[in-house]
Amino acid sequence: MSRAVHAIQICSLSKSFGRVPVLRAIDLDLRPGALSVLIGRSGSGKSTLLRCLNGLETPEQGQITAAGVTRRFPEHAFDKDLEHSVRLKVGMVFQQFHLFGHLNVFENLTLAPRVGQARATADTTRAATALLKKLGLHAHGGHYPHQLSGGQQQRAAIARALLLSPEVLLLDEPTSALDPHLAQEVLEVMLRLKREGMTQVLVTHELEFARRYADHVVFLEEGQVIEQGSPARIFGKPRDPRTRTFTRGQR
Amino acid sequence: MKRLLLALCVASSLSATPERLFWAGDSEGGAPFIYQDPDDPTKLVGAEVELMALLAAKLGYEPSFVQNSWDGLIPGLDRGDYQLACNAIEITPERSRKVIFTRPYLSTYAQLAVRRDETSITSIDDLHGKKIGTYKGAQTQAMLEAMGYKPVLYEAIDPMYRDLGNGRLDAVLLDQPIALYVGGPLPEVKFVGGPVGRLQYGMVIAKDAAALKPELDEAIEQLERSGELRRLWQRWGIWNQQMPAGEGSDAQPKAHANYLKQREVKRTWQAEARRYLVDFTPLLARGAWVTLLLSVASMLVAVVVGLAVALARVYGPWPLRWLALAWVELLRGTPLLIQLFILFYGLPHMGLLLPPWLAAVIGLGLNYSAYEAENYRAGLLAVPAGQTEAALALGLSRWQALRHVVLPQAIRVILPPMTNDFISILKDSSLVSVITMVELTKIYGQLASTYYDWLGLGLLTAGMYFLIGLPFVWIARSVEKKMRAPA
Numbered sequence: 001m002s003r004a005v006h007a008i009q010i011c012s013l014s015k016s017f018g019r020v021p022v023l024r025a026i027d028l029d030l031r032p033g034a035l036s037v038l039i040g041r042s043g044s045g046k047s048t049l050l051r052c053l054n055g056l057e058t059p060e061q062g063q064i065t066a067a068g069v070t071r072r073f074p075e076h077a078f079d080k081d082l083e084h085s086v087r088l089k090v091g092m093v094f095q096q097f098h099l100f101g102h103l104n105v106f107e108n109l110t111l112a113p114r115v116g117q118a119r120a121t122a123d124t125t126r127a128a129t130a131l132l133k134k135l136g137l138h139a140h141g142g143h144y145p146h147q148l149s150g151g152q153q154q155r156a157a158i159a160r161a162l163l164l165s166p167e168v169l170l171l172d173e174p175t176s177a178l179d180p181h182l183a184q185e186v187l188e189v190m191l192r193l194k195r196e197g198m199t200q201v202l203v204t205h206e207l208e209f210a211r212r213y214a215d216h217v218v219f220l221e222e223g224q225v226i227e228q229g230s231p232a233r234i235f236g237k238p239r240d241p242r243t244r245t246f247t248r249g250q251r
Numbered sequence: 252m253k254r255l256l257l258a259l260c261v262a263s264s265l266s267a268t269p270e271r272l273f274w275a276g277d278s279e280g281g282a283p284f285i286y287q288d289p290d291d292p293t294k295l296v297g298a299e300v301e302l303m304a305l306l307a308a309k310l311g312y313e314p315s316f317v318q319n320s321w322d323g324l325i326p327g328l329d330r331g332d333y334q335l336a337c338n339a340i341e342i343t344p345e346r347s348r349k350v351i352f353t354r355p356y357l358s359t360y361a362q363l364a365v366r367r368d369e370t371s372i373t374s375i376d377d378l379h380g381k382k383i384g385t386y387k388g389a390q391t392q393a394m395l396e397a398m399g400y401k402p403v404l405y406e407a408i409d410p411m412y413r414d415l416g417n418g419r420l421d422a423v424l425l426d427q428p429i430a431l432y433v434g435g436p437l438p439e440v441k442f443v444g445g446p447v448g449r450l451q452y453g454m455v456i457a458k459d460a461a462a463l464k465p466e467l468d469e470a471i472e473q474l475e476r477s478g479e480l481r482r483l484w485q486r487w488g489i490w491n492q493q494m495p496a497g498e499g500s501d502a503q504p505k506a507h508a509n510y511l512k513q514r515e516v517k518r519t520w521q522a523e524a525r526r527y528l529v530d531f532t533p534l535l536a537r538g539a540w541v542t543l544l545l546s547v548a549s550m551l552v553a554v555v556v557g558l559a560v561a562l563a564r565v566y567g568p569w570p571l572r573w574l575a576l577a578w579v580e581l582l583r584g585t586p587l588l589i590q591l592f593i594l595f596y597g598l599p600h601m602g603l604l605l606p607p608w609l610a611a612v613i614g615l616g617l618n619y620s621a622y623e624a625e626n627y628r629a630g631l632l633a634v635p636a637g638q639t640e641a642a643l644a645l646g647l648s649r650w651q652a653l654r655h656v657v658l659p660q661a662i663r664v665i666l667p668p669m670t671n672d673f674i675s676i677l678k679d680s681s682l683v684s685v686i687t688m689v690e691l692t693k694i695y696g697q698l699a700s701t702y703y704d705w706l707g708l709g710l711l712t713a714g715m716y717f718l719i720g721l722p723f724v725w726i727a728r729s730v731e732k733k734m735r736a737p738a
Contacts (some may be wrong), residue, residue, distance in 0.1 A: 080648075087646040098641035102659045102734070114644035115655050157641075163644065177733055 006065070007032035007168055007199040008053065012071075013062030015048060015223075018184075022048045023059065024223040032167075033197045034215035035190065037231075041246065045202045045223040050170050053201065054090040055083040059208035063144060066090050067167035074171040088116075091161030097153040099145040105132065105156045109163050124163070131159045135189060151182030158189055169193065171202045207247065209237045219243045272312035274303055274454075276338030277321040279693070280700030281407045281431040282510065283487050284339050287701045289513045292534055297429075297504070298487040299337055302356060303480065309470045322388055322406075325350055325455055327687065330604055334460035335467075339426060342453040345444075346391075352453035352465055353467045356483065358493035360446035361391050362430040364423045366415060367441050372422055374444035381421035384411045391424045394448050408433045409700045412440055428489040432507075436514050448494065514703075521548060530689045531698060532710060538694035539715045545611055546677045546719075552616025553667070553676070557623025562653075564624065565631050575624065582621035588682055590614050595686040598710040611683040619676055626668045631659030663734050667672040670727035674720045691715060 008030040015023040022045045030036045038046040051057040051068050059073045067089035071082050099108050109128040111211045114121070132138050135155045145153055154174055161169060171190065175183035187209055193200060194213070204210060210217055219230040219242075227234060227243045238244045276285040276299060284299040292482035295316060307314040317333040328350070342352050365372045369728060372378065378400055384389045387404035395402045403420065405411045406485040408429060414420045418438035423434060423445065434440045456463050474480040478497035484490040488507030518526065558729040564575035582590070591614040605613065634657045681692035699705045 056640055056644060083644055085650075087644060092641075092644035094637060094641060096637055098635075098637040100641070100656050100660075102636060111655060112642075112647060113650050116646045116648075160645065 005032075006030060007034075007067065008103065008201065009063075009065040010049075011063040013049070013052065013059050013064065014051065015045075015052060015057060015059045015061075020190055021054070022223050025062070026223070026225055028225055029219065030199070030201060030216065032199050032239070033215060035194045035200045037202045037214040038218050038220060039095045039204065039207060039210060039234075039246070040220035040226075044096040044220040046220050047148040047172055049220070050092075050172050050201060050203050053168075054087050056092070067221075071210065088164055089166055090168045090170060091159050091164060091166035093154070093161055093171045093174050095176050097145070097150070097157045097177075097236050099153055099157055099160070101145055103142050104142050105137060105148070106143070108156060109160045112160070112164060128159075128163055131163055132156075135159050136185075149182060151185040154178065154186045155189055158186070162193075168199045168201065171200060171204075173203055173205065175206060176205065207235070219246065221246070269311055269313045270362050271301075271315045272307050272310075273315050273317055273333035273334065274321045274335040274337050275317040275333040275687075276336065277314075277324065278318060280433065280698045281338065281509070283489060285430050286586060287697055288480055289701055292530055292698060292701060298483065298489065298498070299339075301483060302480075303337060305474060305483070306467065306470050309473070310466055317687065318689050318693075320406075320685050323596070323685055323687070326592075328457040330454060330596065330599045331457065331459055332687065334457045334463060337387075337454040339429070340455055342451045343390060343393070346455075351456040351458065351461055351464055352473050353456065355451035355453050356471050356480065357428075357452045357489075357628060359427050359450050359452070359489065359491060360493075361394060361448050361450060362427040363444045364412065364415060364430055364434045364440050364442050365421065365423070366418070367439050369421070369441070369443075369667055372443060375424070375447050380421055382419070383695055384414060384420040385425060386411075388427070390448075390450055391426065395686050406697065407700060408705060410705070412437055413705075415440055427491075428487070432510065432516065436511060437439050446491075465532050467593060480604075523662035527707070527711065531711065534698065535691060535694055535708075535712060535715055536692035538689065539688065539719055541555065542680050542691040542716075543719050545608070545615070545683065545688070546614045546673070547678045548612045549615035549619060549680065550673050550676055552612060553619035553623045553672070556617065557618035558627055560620060561627030561631060566649075566653075579621045579624050582618055583625075587614065587618045587679060587715055588685065590618055591682060591686055607683075607687045610686055611688050615676060615680060615683070616681075616685075619672060623669065626665050626672070627661070629668075630663075630665035631657060633664045634660045659734075662725075663731070666731055666734075670724060673723050673727075677716060677720050 006029045008028070013023055013026040014021070026049065038049065040046045048057055052059050053064060061073055061121055063070065063072045066086055069082060069086045069089065071079065071086065076082050099105075100111065103111060107130060109131065110124050113124040116245040129138070129141070132141055135150060135158065137156055137159065140148060140152060140156070140176055145156070148156065158174075172177050175186050178186065183206070187206070190200060190202065191213060214231045216228065217231050217234040219226045219234060227238060227240045234243060235247050238247060278285045278295055280286065281297060283297055285295060285297040287298045288294040300316075303314045319327050321338060324338060324340065327333065328336055340346075342355055343391060346352070363372075372381065375398070383395060383400055383402045384405055385395060386408065387400045387406050392402055411420065411423050411425070414424055415423050415434070416437060422428070423427070425434070427446070430442065434679035435442070446657050454467065456467070471480070475495050476497050476562070476682050478499035481490060482496060482499065482502035484494070485502040486504060486506045488504035515726065560575045562573040563581070567575065584703040591610065594614045595607070595610045598605060636662065638656050639652050642656040643649070649653065680690060684690060691712060695708055699708045703710070
């Protein structure tokens, strides 16, 4: 598949929980191969936006194109096939890892290929083994989630998402539940993926990481994109006073 | 269904074998009318068993006995499982309005029994302030109540006289033949006062089989005239002047004497042990087998239906959620016994006739499905929502997420209470004896009231329940262990 100009294209996306608007007509384009970082206060809508991208939340209005699949809302709100094809191409990593507690690491990786889509088992086994090795988990394939450190669990969760060969990887505060030294392990994995050209969208409070390594930073507040651009722009010369307040306040 | 039964009857009458006449009674402690032969507990004996044999032979039928609880004898007629109920059912004006009776085949009276050392009670008029026992639903209950007494109601005969002996009761009023057989042989019991009232037993005929009435009435009348009926009751020692004598000579009360002799046999402990091993254990084991099959089948129904109900309750749209909630609350909020009665005796009025075993499995299964649904629900809610989200994000469908991620983790929470419920269903299955199923507890009741042995047989029966449940407890425990992730 040829790379489009945009890995993700969002047009006037709106979503509310009950009467509370969470996303207000968001427009956003994200480049392929880039590490894009969504920043903003808690409740600014950044996590909800991320969850809309792979169908864990259903927007009320707007259009999303992710990894070449376009969904319009509300028309496609209940289109299970579209939703499924998006989820295979857009991987997701959660703050609390959500590794399956009854399966060991290897089985966590191979569950989706085994039951979700048809793929040769030998192929899956080889790919899973290679991924675990790549993320430094080759010794832990037989271990259960509760036997691992938080950093190992999150790396396993990333490996689980990567095994489906997604075109885009979404990471929802992947280091928030980790001690700094364990967070470092996970951040390094993201840097490595960036070098390999993986399109990543990261929601994080690690502004220092965003400043140093992001290709593109998006600042959200009250469900709107306030400002976006290079980290140098957003952190160095923010145009909007709200951006300025946030980036300073957090440092 | 009823038409099918009739067609079967017609078909069988066309062949050489005689048409079967299905008749029902309650053999549990039913001396002298219907009871198990102490010499061979697989065989039924009794005055009514002999009466039915006489009648059937006269009319060219082959009698076939159906066991039912005494309470259920008349309701069971409407189901078409048997055409006749014959077990000391008194002809009363109230009953006659609702069911079809034959002419009376035995007229007798009620007999008052008290403790041997009792002096304050000499007749039925001395019972004020006394504890009086009688059989639930029998005419003696109505008699006592008409006299202003409030009797204690029993559903078994032998324990009533035992309670009289041990002081729980002060008096027992029962039909004279029953008093003579069950109370009479006990040294601590004596009879006082003369005959009380008049009891007339008739057979009750199913509405579908109403055509039998003329031939049965005529046959009973012939037995009266020929003196055969008198001799039958004389052999059993329960003849009295209220019945027409008919022709021919008298008979000696040999059956009664034989019954008393059987009761008095003293056995060595070796013979007693042999009887437990050779006679009782195989009989009880047969009941245990029924209990086991019934419980396993019911539990399967409960586990499958319960899962569907729990899924509807947890994941369904609101109408389904509401239905599932109503299902759970209704089924666990009403007595299993009533549910069984409705299934077995109620549904035939709406044209749905379930065979006893099916009614039992559905009744127990659906009742327990409510409890299983709640077990599942607890398990499903114990698995964090993030597990489902992660599965969905990996492209699994809702069903796949449930099947491969949520349920395998929920089962750890579900299994222990589910094992509990299986043990519970094993024991609750004894309730199905009210719908003609003969299972472990029923066989215990029959044997205990035949041999007046509630203790030894009780321990043996309890042991069997325990043994049936044990393997399932082990299986559940090892599954639980296997599912616990290694530490």
